[in-house]
Amino acid sequence: MGTVEHDWQEEQQRVDRMVDEIDKQIASLQQHVGSMKADIAKIRKNFWEDVTVNFDDAHEAAETYASIKQQAEVLSERERSHRHAENQLKTLFRLKHSPYFGRIDFKENGEKESEKIYLGIASLLDENEEHFLIYDWRAPVASLYYDYPPGPAEYETPGGTITGTLELKRQYMIRDGYIRSMFDTGVTIGDELLKEVLGKHSSTQMRNIVATIQKEQNRIIRNERSRLLIVQGAAGSGKTSAALQRVAYLLYRYRETLQADQIVLISPNPMFNSYVSTVLPELGEENMQQTTFYEYLEQRLAKTFRLETPFTQLEYVLTALHEPGYAARLEGIRFKGSTDFLQVMDLYIENLGREGISFLDVQFKGEVLISAQRIAEQFYSLDASLRIPNRVELLAKWLLAELEEKARLERKKPWVEDEIQLLDQEDFQRVYQELRRRKRFSGDTFNDFALEQKLLSEMIVNRHFKPLRETVKRLRFINMPAIYRQLFTLPNLHFIPHIKDLLPAEWLNICEQTLERLDRSELAYEDATPYLYLKERIEGFRTHTSVRHVFIDEAQDYSPFQFAFLKRLFPHSKMTILGDLNQAIFAHAVNSDFEQLSSIYGDIQTEKIVLTRSYRSTRQIVEFTRGIIEGGDRIEPFNRGGRYPTVTQAADTTELAAKIKERIRSLQSEGHSTIAVIAKTASECQEAYEALQGEMPLRLITKETISFEPGILIIPSYLAKGVEFDAVIIYNASQTQYGRESERKIFYTACTRAMHELHVYSVGEMSRFLRGLSPDTYIKES
């Protein structure tokens, strides 16, 4: 046993002292927060009494403005301090519950005595603010805890490397101020604390892992050198966890300069967003921005098209095998995600600089004011050495001037006269005021009337022209769908050298399918990124320059084209890309390895970390699931024991439902709170939902679901990505459902969602992926 009972009492006494100290600090901070609150209320109440308001002349007005501004600044400064203090309070309450999770005794070379360093989710200073009673897990010295067993050790500080000896490494589990368990590592075999943490039931929210971060994960969390950090990690190896702790680390390390909203996490689906959303607040940090790539595309394109979701695309890929045109669509999905297509588009865009940009007529009252042809002539008369977006900007200016001219001519038309008659009193009043303001009354009734008419017609035409000006400012005179469409109507794209080498065999069919969809104002998911890329290259890229770090989780689901796009979108950002090639479920996915991603920033700025240890599932489950994929023997299970997975064959769907229901009942009686029945597609989920309904409450998860609760969930394989459940039941792992090579990874992804139990069922013949497994990795049940 590596526990240290004799030290236990002493350690508990220290915890007690900490709790007392924290209590003291809480009391004093609460008092401070209270008085700050009162202060703020007072400032708000007396706001207008404390500013001098006088608008008599320009000077006084400026004084008034300055005085209001000053008062507002005082108020917002107090509010900021108040928020800060409230956050500190929350952290103190968390510390009180569990002041620390680790201790290291470190003797720095050259020092006589070793220092005891206690690590928690935040720092705690003593009353005089001189000594650290607890160090934040992100402090430089804390690295020792994660990186070394007892013995020689070193850590980096901004001032250089500190070397010494780690004399003790102790782990604690403290809850409600009491030490529940305590281990010295280096003495114990295996990581007891980690076993304890991983043995718990799943919750519908991800947990922070700061107490048990592993060395390899620490390399990801504290990585500061690389522009691009690529993490290839087995299912359950802690990629997402490491990513979130990394966000917390960066926010701490760069707290003077980095805000949470300068970090973006791009996640696989909206449900995943809510799954991870509590980790950072638990660590006392604000959440980063979270989005899905689809959400971004939708926000940019949904006004122009009905946009296909990635999940609808995937459903098609998985179910439409026998539909006509399937092979071409699949080839299209792959090609449109490739760098070859990016190259085709770049050459196409280059050519657009010389010819081929389509414009729309600027129309007014059913008549063409400025024809598309004139606009095109004007565009192509501009200096061809200018980039397209710069020329577009000049073109828009020209169009606005043209519109001004057209508006002048329009004022004299009879319809304007007619509309003047219909104006209401308010409009006349406004014109009258305007005349007064301009002091233009001449006293000559005839002239005054003429002037008034002029202003009124100006007003009317202006109103009617406003939407036209808006159209121009928003560059809606560019016929973007037609420009994209054209790419699929140029049979040989003659201006592209070696085009034959780039285009796939199915190109003509791909063209036909693409055009057919575009003509219905629909955009397939595989077309969305290329379309947006084209739009950006013509109108000017809308980049997010303030973002400093982008995290892309489940990165294997993005195409090389999408990566190139993301790089442009966040030009000043470092990227952390986390994925598992064995879980690549999309037809366009990066297929061979992440190596080609290095080309995004070049080898020198890229670092790759491989995680092979899997923490989520029991040893038995990992030994089973790793047999499903090629090279799975490289995945090491964390040594946490459990039951063997089971494989059960049913004669028909009625028997299948009966067996699964029975299994669910027994899992529930064993206390598993989140049980997922995973089916391949949404339609199979619907079938499972209907078959299993009756005795137990079921939750059907669809792509619209934004969060999930504990219970029995029926979920399609692709929506289960990234999340985990106590027990997983694979609804129907038959040869028909999972028989094709392309279904191997989706099957693996589904099985690896299980933490404690995995039960696989099939109607009729089992999938060949199961037949290939070693029989001693599961129990066959009847």
Ligand SMILES: Nc1ncnc2c1ncn2[C@@H]1O[C@H](COP(=O)(O)OP(=O)(O)OP(=O)(O)O)[C@@H](O)[C@H]1O
């Ligand atoms: N160092 C650790 N300490 C405690 N728990 C850990 C650690 N690393 C990972 N885990 C746990 O393992 C599980 C899997 O982690 P996570 O979801 O981050 O893995 P992943 O690599 O993103 O998985 P996947 O690719 O399958 O989605 C989670 O429950 C997480 O809390």
